[in-house]
Amino acid sequence: MNDTATATPASTTQPPSEPLLRVEDVTLQYKTAEHLVTATYRVSFDVHSADRFVLLGPSGCGKSTLLKGVGGFMKPVEGSMRLRGRPIDGPGPDRMMVFQEFDQLMPWKTVRENVLFPMKVSRKFAAAEANDRALAAIEKVGLAKFRDVFPHMLSGGMKQRVAIARAMAMEPDILLMDEPYAALDALTRRQMQEELLQLWEDTRFTVLFVTHSIEEAIILGSRILVLSPHPGRVKAELNAHQFTHREQGGEAFMALQRRIHDMLFAECLEAHGTPRGAGHD
């Protein structure tokens, strides 16, 4: 099935191509009622075409904020983000986002209309073509039977499939996924991960994926950016293109998992300053 998922990426055999997305020294801050919080501090990374690029880190490492920055929902206070050489300036349909929440679908539109809507309003495709693309995308995520159903009648996993179909039908430069499977049960999550890998096999889209699960990062990612918390800084950038579900539990897989775990855990110790039990009282 996923034979080519384990293949070596083109970049190691060919001279490296110009990156699709270049993030350079990006510092992102947001305001709460009382504080100005620095979410990420001088983060840099490059995403190349057909990468499955994962942002991995514990909560508070600014990975979701970083994704929002790429999505154009936040402006960096420092540094630059360029997509195909153009600076990112506000949200747009060239970077379709799949959110974690199930309420991202518009409840007043059927599955088909939901998938069709962004293509309509962005005028990227002609009406007839948009309709064909919508039906094909729905077919691809296995929801052909449900195309005229309203979102409230779907399960969580099905809603996420629609959101993915909606994003993929737009053929964005880059697909942004913000922990899209975090709210799913374990069985559905695994199935969705397999489906995503299969879809990637079929079309080789570029995806920037946020997760806090080391396992998910290794399985789904071809390259993993490990971030440290408070504020988010780049801890490491690792290759994981050789792993899928079949390698799960294997020696190399476990080794990588342990390595990432140690990286994040070490950071945890540093952050707390003193080891456990050495408190003042």
Add this chain to the structure above:
Amino acid sequence: MTDPRPLPPLRPEIENRSLASGQIGEVKRPLSAWERVTNIDWVRRITILLILAAAWEGYGRYLNNPLMVPPFSMVMESLWQATVNGPLADRTFTSVRVLVIGYACGVALAAVFTALAVSTRVGTDLLSTLTAMFNPLPAIALLPIALLWFGLGIPSLVFVIVHSVLWAVALNTHSGFLAVSETMRMAGQNYGLKGIRFVAFVLMPAAFPAILSGLKIGWAFAWRTLIAAELVFGVSSRSGGLGWFIFENRNQLDTAAVFAGLTAVIIIGLVVESVIFRNVERKTVRRWGMQR
């Protein structure tokens, strides 16, 4: 102290290779006729109305004083007479026409105010201040001023109706917009929607349950304000509305006709609520699963 608990016995694994469904029996059963009939909304509602009418009839006959409480049958007869031979149809038409004009103006103004409120901060302050000032002010209290400014006639009525509709609708619509989830907003922006297109394609449908309840409240305020205003003056005796019909008949001590006028007011209320608003709800917020 006590022996450790013994281990549970080792039991063989069980695996059902084929699941026969022959013996389960009843998996699906059609509802009985009684269950099906009582499941229909309007059947239950009509039943309630019939019981109320019967109670009224009984009390009216028991009292035997048509000047105070004419029985239901007498009121219905009066209603029929006033509709077929009398001025009731004309009166109703006059009232409904004024109502529609006033309601439409009020909703349009509310849309302008809310658009201002979502797009600018000054607009938000303006709307919340004006709403706080005028929403508690009974519209009928403005009638003397309206009469002074616009004289006896439709403009005065429209003015008080607009006042009664505007604040309720604007307040509900605005709070509906504020309640639209961040995810939904971001999804809309992600499509590249901005400004008025964002409001029309994302905020309006997403806030529709709140907008609809604002429209319902606004309609009820408008209807009661209109009837009350008509009670005070009848525009002119030829073209007065339902309120004037009630007032006229009270002066002639025709209590059955007064009740007939009230019944007409109630019937129109029921029709608007159960035909217009219910259908709009069924086709929108219920269908979309935003409301049960």
